[in-house]
Amino acid sequence: MDLRLVRAFVAIAHEGSISGAARQLGYSQPAITQQLKDLEHLVGRRLFDRSSTAVTLTSAGRDRLALAELMLVLERRLLLGLEPARKASRVGAPR
Template identity: 50%
Template sequence: MNERELQAFVAVAGHGRIDLAAKALGYSQPAVSYQLKCLEMTLGTKLFVRTSTGTTLTHTGALMLPSAQAVLALMRGIKATTGDLVLAA
């Protein structure tokens, strides 16, 4: 599980569609689909139900979303802190 996979997961959950999430992230749709597939394989569970009109979180996906958002917020905080330290040095 890595940051890019979590970003893709949170973006797709927020946009409800892989293509819109990909556009928001600046990635291709196949790249975002691959990140989701890797995350689902790592976790051993499906996070979305995919339909022709978009995606819906599974029960597990809905339970995981707040944690994924929190992890990404922590990562942003760490990057901001270390960026500040590098600038101060």
């Protein structure tokens, strides 16, 4: 699974709007909208109800939000955990 889709989902949920999520993530609004559509296609469920002023999580979206947030926490932990190993391997590596 592409974690960009997960990041978009979490950002939309936290911002309450697609445009707010786009600003937060540094993407265009159409790009975030497409990422949301792609994720909804993958999970086979609508994750948000959309109106002209806001988006709100559906029950399927609420069920998946904590898991999506956990995925992003685990990604950060994995990347932070790898950083010291990369540095250590360079220090002892032959030139």
